[in-house]
Amino acid sequence: MYIVDLFTLKKITKKMRIAIEAQRIFRKNKHGMDFVALETIKELQKLDTANEYFIITARGEDCDIINETLNFKIITINCPFYPFWEQIALPFLLWKIKPDLLHCTSNTGPVAYRQKMVVTLHDVIFLEKRSAPKKSIYQAFGWYYRKFIVPFVLKNCAKIITVSDYEANRINEVTGIDNKMITTVYNGLSKHFIRRENPWSISGLYIPDKDFIFFLGNTDPKKNTDNVLRAYAEYVSSATENPLPLLIADLKREIVDSILMKNNLSHIINLVYTPGYISNNHLPYIYSAAKIFLYPSLRESFGIPILESMACGTPVITSKRSAMPEIAGENAILINPDDHYTIAGEIRKLLIDRDYYASKVEYGLKRAKYFSWESTAERLKSIYESM
Structure with missing residues (x-):
């Protein structure tokens, strides 16, 4: 004889209405947080056919990258100024659709929203002391906006999601928020990042070598x-x-030239190529063609490019700081990012020592397999349904 608690059964089987703020996924030139939101939503569509989702975005050129399904509705809000979009237009829409849960995917959220909310806080760099001023007005505005808004938003959160254990600890240290409120959900790796045969058909569009x-x-x-x-x-x-020449993505020629001139490095100008933004579908070919990928950042909360390069069979030189050792793993090439002589030494070693190079290729291919967007989506679904 089975005794069933009808209240518990109702709670378990209730279909949730989940709103996911993904404001920038339709913009043409996407970057880190945009891809995290996009790839996670795509996997949630495959994984969860029961709960009802509302994907809330801004208008953009790349609106065909994701389609509605029976339980996934896409809603675009046309509001050109981001603070107004997030603080006025988004709450008004939420008042109309009345979700059980709101997930804000990119650090910030509506300050005045008082219903159940989860925020993915990718990092708290904007709450830390700056190593140098931002070089663009857009970045400077974003930094000040987050610095002002985020502390208020976090007070209203039912759960804070972040992308590495390192960052979870930093959030606790900087904000004082209890670790029990913070959950790590690793980012994934998109399946199109694999070793490409004849990658020069694409890399040749950006660099002749x-x-x-x-x-x-x-x-x-x-x-x-x-x-x-x-x-x-x-x-x-x-x-x-x-x-070997150096290919730099995402930086304008005049910015690179000014850095070279400032550091008395104008003699290498002709060896440096700066094509600007490289689309995500071309990146696997760039990684595959490259002999070495440089990622010696001063501070990262995760570092998806580390895994992208590893999955394409290209050794990575990265930093032994912040979350990079956690993501790259203990057998990765981890250096002091302040020491340019050490970085140069690792470049030389990889190019001279074939066995060393091959060992780093093999290690990277294995390491990249630990991360997937399927796992990310499964963790998120579990968090949603636990609330």
């Missing part, structure tokens, strides 16, 4: 661009054969 060194930079000081260029110049100066 078949062999090159790759660096993903931007104007954020944490990307350590100045020291990367110093390290590359040091490698060039000691190269016994023709040095």
